[in-house]
Amino acid sequence: MLFSSITFLYYFLPLVLILYYAVPNKLKNxxxxxxxxxxYGWGEPKLLLLMALTILIGYISAVVMAKTDRKGLKKTVFxxxxxxxxxxxxxxxxxxxxxxxxxxxxxxxxPVLNIALPIGISFYTxxxxxxxxxxxxxxxxxxxxxxxxxAYVSMFPQLIAGPIVRYSDISLQMKERKFxxxxxxxxxxxxxxxxxxxxxxxxxxxxLCSDFRGADAKSVAFYWVYAIAFTLQIYxxxxxxxxxxxxxxxxLGFDFIENFNYPYISKSITEFWRRWHMSLSSWFRDYVYIPxxxxxxxxxxxxxxIAVVWMLTGFWHGAEWNFIIWGIYFAIFxxxxxxxxxxxxxxxxSVIRHIAVMTVIVISFVIFNANGLSGAVSDISAMxxxxxxxxWSSETAYFIRSYAVMLAVGVVGCLPVVKKTFVKAERFTVxxxxxxxVLVALLLVSTAYLVDGSYNPFxxxxx
Amino acid sequence: MIRKISLGIVLAVWLSLTVFCIIxxxxxxxxxxxxxxxxxxxxSVNSVAxxxxxxxxxxxxxxxxxxxxxxRTIKAVTExxxxxxxxxxxxxxxxxxxxxxxxxxxxxxxxNATDKITSIYETYIEGSDCNVAVVPIPDKGYYLAExxxxxxxxxxxxxxxxxxxxxxxxxxxxxxxxxxxxxYPTDTHWKQENLLPTAQKIADIFGVSVYDGEVKTxxxxxxxxxxxxxxxxxxxxxxxxxxxxxxxxxTAYNYETNETGGVYVSEKLDGRDAYDFxxxxxxxxxxxxxxxxxxxxxxxxxxxxxxxxxxxxxVKDYSRVLLVDTRYMASAFIGQYIDFENQDVLFMxxxxxxxxxxxxx
Numbered sequence: 001m002l003f004s005s006i007t008f009l010y011y012f013l014p015l016v017l018i019l020y021y022a023v024p025n026k027l028k029n030x031x032x033x034x035x036x037x038x039x040y041g042w043g044e045p046k047l048l049l050l051m052a053l054t055i056l057i058g059y060i061s062a063v064v065m066a067k068t069d070r071k072g073l074k075k076t077v078f079x080x081x082x083x084x085x086x087x088x089x090x091x092x093x094x095x096x097x098x099x100x101x102x103x104x105x106x107x108x109x110x111p112v113l114n115i116a117l118p119i120g121i122s123f124y125t126x127x128x129x130x131x132x133x134x135x136x137x138x139x140x141x142x143x144x145x146x147x148x149x150x151a152y153v154s155m156f157p158q159l160i161a162g163p164i165v166r167y168s169d170i171s172l173q174m175k176e177r178k179f180x181x182x183x184x185x186x187x188x189x190x191x192x193x194x195x196x197x198x199x200x201x202x203x204x205x206x207x208l209c210s211d212f213r214g215a216d217a218k219s220v221a222f223y224w225v226y227a228i229a230f231t232l233q234i235y236x237x238x239x240x241x242x243x244x245x246x247x248x249x250x251x252l253g254f255d256f257i258e259n260f261n262y263p264y265i266s267k268s269i270t271e272f273w274r275r276w277h278m279s280l281s282s283w284f285r286d287y288v289y290i291p292x293x294x295x296x297x298x299x300x301x302x303x304x305x306i307a308v309v310w311m312l313t314g315f316w317h318g319a320e321w322n323f324i325i326w327g328i329y330f331a332i333f334x335x336x337x338x339x340x341x342x343x344x345x346x347x348x349x350s351v352i353r354h355i356a357v358m359t360v361i362v363i364s365f366v367i368f369n370a371n372g373l374s375g376a377v378s379d380i381s382a383m384x385x386x387x388x389x390x391x392w393s394s395e396t397a398y399f400i401r402s403y404a405v406m407l408a409v410g411v412v413g414c415l416p417v418v419k420k421t422f423v424k425a426e427r428f429t430v431x432x433x434x435x436x437x438v439l440v441a442l443l444l445v446s447t448a449y450l451v452d453g454s455y456n457p458f459x460x461x462x463x
Numbered sequence: 464m465i466r467k468i469s470l471g472i473v474l475a476v477w478l479s480l481t482v483f484c485i486i487x488x489x490x491x492x493x494x495x496x497x498x499x500x501x502x503x504x505x506x507s508v509n510s511v512a513x514x515x516x517x518x519x520x521x522x523x524x525x526x527x528x529x530x531x532x533x534x535r536t537i538k539a540v541t542e543x544x545x546x547x548x549x550x551x552x553x554x555x556x557x558x559x560x561x562x563x564x565x566x567x568x569x570x571x572x573x574x575n576a577t578d579k580i581t582s583i584y585e586t587y588i589e590g591s592d593c594n595v596a597v598v599p600i601p602d603k604g605y606y607l608a609e610x611x612x613x614x615x616x617x618x619x620x621x622x623x624x625x626x627x628x629x630x631x632x633x634x635x636x637x638x639x640x641x642x643x644x645x646x647y648p649t650d651t652h653w654k655q656e657n658l659l660p661t662a663q664k665i666a667d668i669f670g671v672s673v674y675d676g677e678v679k680t681x682x683x684x685x686x687x688x689x690x691x692x693x694x695x696x697x698x699x700x701x702x703x704x705x706x707x708x709x710x711x712x713x714t715a716y717n718y719e720t721n722e723t724g725g726v727y728v729s730e731k732l733d734g735r736d737a738y739d740f741x742x743x744x745x746x747x748x749x750x751x752x753x754x755x756x757x758x759x760x761x762x763x764x765x766x767x768x769x770x771x772x773x774x775x776x777x778v779k780d781y782s783r784v785l786l787v788d789t790r791y792m793a794s795a796f797i798g799q800y801i802d803f804e805n806q807d808v809l810f811m812x813x814x815x816x817x818x819x820x821x822x823x824x
Contacts, residue, residue: 001517006484006524014481043514185470192473204546216567216614395614402549409546429465436469440476447480448537451528452552452694 001042001156003191003244004198006450012039016156020252021179029151029174032252039156040120047118051154054088057081058128059149062135066142078136082129089125092118097319120160122316124153126283131167133287140168148174157248161241163259163279170254177253187250189439194243196442197236199449201413204406205233209369211399219393223383225400231365232410235264238277264414267353268345269333269360280316284309299339306338307331321373329364483529490527495535495691497735500526535694543695549613554693557607560648561689561697565604566614569818573621576820577628580810583765583794584631591803593763596633596668597625600769600813602651606643621814632810635668637661647700650687651815652738655772656703662776669762669807671780676707681740682732702737709755710775718748718800719791726751726775741771747792748800751775751784758782761806765789767816781807790816793824 001008016035023031041048061081065074096113103110134140143149149167152174158165212218212226242259249256263275273281292305307328314327337345345353363380370376381387400407412418425431490500504510504519511517528534542548549555553564580597588595599622608615618638626634640660645653653661662673684699704727713726722728722743731739742749745768762777762784764770770786778784785801816822 005521006528007521010477010481010484011524014478042517045512045514181467181470185466185473188470188473200541214567216617394609394612398549398612398614401612402547405545405547432465432469436472439469439473443473443476444534445537445541447528448534448541451525451531451534452538 001039003241003248004195004446004450006447007042008039009195009447009450017251025177028177028253029145029148032156033147033151033154036151036154036156036159040154040159044119050088050092050118050121051124052150054085054125054128055150055153057084058132058153059143059146061132062142063144065132065135074136078132081132085125085128085132089121091115092121094315094319123161123164124159126164126280127153127166130164130283130287134166134168140171143167143171143174155254157252157254158245158256161238161245163242163245163257164283165256165279166283169257173254179253183250183253187247187252189435190247190250191244192247192439192443192446194240194245194247195446197240197243197413199446199453200442201406201410202233202236202240203449203453204403205229205236205410208399208403208406209233215395215399217393217395218382219389219396220382220385220391222393222396222399223379223389225396227362227366227379227383228407229403230369231264231362232407232414234365234368235260235414236410262414262416264358264361265354265416266357266361267350268337268357269330270337272357272361273330273334280313284313288312303335303339306334310334317368322367322370322376325373325376326364326367329367333360480529484524484527487527487529492735493526493531493691494735495532495686495694497688497691502527532694536696539694551694552692554689555613556693556695556697557611557613558643559698560603560607560643560646561687561693561695562603562607562613563651563689563692563815564614565602565608565815565818566616568617568620570620570624572820573624573817574628576812576817576823577625579789579794579820579823580629580632580765583789583797586794587797587801587803588808589631591805593803593806593808594633594669595631595808595810596635596665597629597810598635598637598665599625599817600653600767600811601638601641602813602815603643603646605638605814606641616814616818618814621817625817629810633668635665637664640664647685647687647702647738649690649697649700650685650738651689651813652687652769653772654703655705655741655776658773658776659705662773665773665809665811666777666780671760671777671807673776674705674707674710674779676705676710678703678705681727681729682737685737687738688736702732702740704740704772705776709753709779712754713775713778714752714754715742716750716752717743717746718750719746726778738768738771742774742786744768744771745788745791746786747788749786751778751786753778753782753784756780756782761785762809763787763801763803763806764809764811766809766811767813769813770811773811789824790822791824 001012003009012035016031019035020028020031037048040051058081061077064077068074068077092115096115099110099113102108131140135142143152152167152170153159155165208229209226212222212229215222239260246256246258257279259277259279261275261278263272266272266275289305289309292308293301294305295302297305310327310331311324312327313330314323314325317323317326363383366379366383367376370379378387382389385391426435489502492498493500501519501522503523504516506516509515510519539551542551543556550564554561555564584595601618604613604615605618607613622634622636641653641657645657645661647654656678659673659675666673680701680703682702685702686697686699690697706727710726714723715726716723720743726742728740728743731737731744736744738744742751751774756779758780760781762781764774764784765787766774767788767790774784774786787797787801789797812820
């Protein structure tokens with residue numbers, strides 16, 4: 001089920017909230033679990049089986065590891081559970097990729113595997129893995145209550161596309177949550193802003209990208225417009241989902257971690273990854289990069305560590321070579337920043353650094369959104385004017401004119417200035433009085449777009 | 464306190480819409496969008512398990528949303544007036560005309576259309592001494608799109624394909640007989656009262672004349688298909704028609720519904736599409752008989768909906784005119800109804816149909 005759907009907004013959510021707030025605190029997790037399962041199984045109920053099995057494996061292995069004093073058993077349970085959980089992910093997400101590439105390399109004919117990717121599997125797998133590792137390392141106590149653990153993993157606000165909330169972040173909140181009208185309001189506010197970001201802004205850029213793909217008379221300029229539009233789309237789409245998830249969390253009494261912090265104001269790639277999809281970056285940092293030795297190793301080993309982490313980051317996003325290349329692409333820039341340009345960068349004017357970083361990011365998302373590796377090469381060639389397209393076309397002019405306001409909104413919306421202005425203005429009573437009217441207007445306009453629109457799933461659903 | 468009131472306002476609106484969604488009676492049909500609306504789906508173990516129920520429920524919630532047309536208008540106004548978009552749902556407004564973005568040219572589709580036409584020619588017409596002509600009908604984008612900066616079909620290329628592939632037919636370019644005012648502002652179709660020069664140009668191919676007559680108004684407030692698609696508060700237009708005693712004497716027979724009447728069908732004016740006033744609207748096969756013409760000369764028109772309004776003007780020198788719409792009738796059945804021998808044959812299709820011709824059977 002999509003947050004940005006009439007079904008969710010006007011049927012599912014009101015029903016959840018009425019029941020959630022009607023039952024006593026001790027039953028809230030049960031209500032949350034039941035509705036989270038409905039949310040997840042809405043379109044494809046059979047996917048519930050896989051998630052339930054993964055939850056059970058995570059739950060049982062953690063309980064066994066916590067109860068036993070036998071190190072050998074603990075280690076065995078840890079390895080087996082992690083292997084099995086990763087095997088699920090590997091099968092459903094990566095089997096086709098490996099079989100296809102194995103066949104291509106060896107020349108052996110292999111069957112075409114049509115394995116549907118269970119929605120959200122990358123997110124809930126990483127949540128369960130982090131929990132099992134934390135319990136194994138002794139950093140986290142195991143959860144004995146299956147309902148609480150299942151409610152944590154399947155919690156509908158963040159189940160499908162994050163943030164990747166670790167159990168250690170909300171274990172206390174799973175037991176006790178504070179509810180207030182203030183938090184309820186702030187939760188609705190964050191949710192409605194996220195909804196508007198997704199429906200009014202991200203979907204508009206999505207439409208521009210679709211228009212580009214369907215265009216007859218492409219041009220070099222149109223390729224760049226598309227690249228910028230997709231860069232804006234993925235930010236607004238993904239951060240909107242995080243806004244809605246965090247807002248829903250607040251409505252339900254949870255405080256989820258932030259996932260984005262204005263990544264497009266970064267002046268280095270290192271900074272970008274501190275601001276983009278922060279819950280994923282920190283997951284790889286804590287569970288891959290640091291266990292590999294982090295940066296407290298030799299230069300060669302450090303370069304290896306960076307390469308591994310970023311190749312895995314890319315591969316996490318999708319089972320295609322362009323995602324792996326996308327990860328390695330960032331690894332190269334991170335290494336260059338660390339070992340080649342470290343001293344030079346500080347002397348470059350920040351405007352130029354910002355432009356350079358944004359160029360790197362825009363090209364990265366062209367690779368990311370391409371139709372495989374050959375598609376990425378083709379798109380970048382066209383952007384560089386190497387594919388024979390004219391520099392300009394009347395069609396390009398039309399779409400720039402048609403999306404000019406939205407492009408301006410998108411660029412400004414990436415900057416902290418909007419939030420800063422709002423925070424300052426919020427001190428005035430009149431603004432606080434007007435705010436619910438703005439929220440209602442955004443809700444109604446977003447609803448209007450949904451009523452008249454087509455199906456627009458979140459981009460990160462495919463991961 | 465402000466926060467509590469704010470929360471109350473937001474929740475009141477939200478929950479009110481939820482209650483409206485639940486208690487609102489289901490509508491059958493959207494007159495603005497001219498389509499049946501989804502109903503509450505059947506609930507069964509199978510439909511839920513397969514995801515069919517979820518999918519149909521999503522459609523139901525969209526189609527049955529309270530004040531759906533008003534919400535669609537909110538979206539359209541936001542797109543055009545607030546965000547400066549130049550089109551909404553591929554409909555743009557230019558010089559008071561609503562038009563559809565029709566591009567890019569699909570050469571495959573045009574080739575598919577010419578294959579279908581060629582097949583009909585080779586199966587039924589070749590060697591029958593029929594005079595054959597092909598007349599592409601320009602959509603209003605021909606006159607509006609390019610000059611106003613909207614993406615436009617490559618009409619020249621489309622016409623070239625027609626000429627190259629249909630060498631057995633006389634090609635007739637009618638674009639110089641029309642302009643943007645030849646079309647209803649809120650609809651895709653052309654206005655009959657402006658079609659006399661066009662009809663005469665087509666008639667000239669076969670050396671016949673066309674009817675002229677008095678212009679009368681059939682409907683004062685006609686809202687066309689783009690009115691619903693654009694969801695904008697556009698002005699209504701009139702449906703006018705050309706008539707005289709001879710035209711009044713024409714009889715039309717709809718093979719699909721067994722209806723017989725005149726070439727103008729007043730009962731259709733209050734139906735789902737008032738343009739169906741002309742020759743019953745979409746129908747696989749319609750026959751017009753002209754009691755005043757005893758020459759026995761016949762005209763067969765392979766057509767789409769545009770032809771409904773121009774056909775009555777072309778009947779003057781024919782005893783019988785047959786209108787065949789192969790979107791609704793398989794080409795294989797044509798021989799059951801028509802023996803081709805010495806007829807004049809027109810293939811008249813709109814450029815919009817030629818560019819998405821896979822509906823032709």
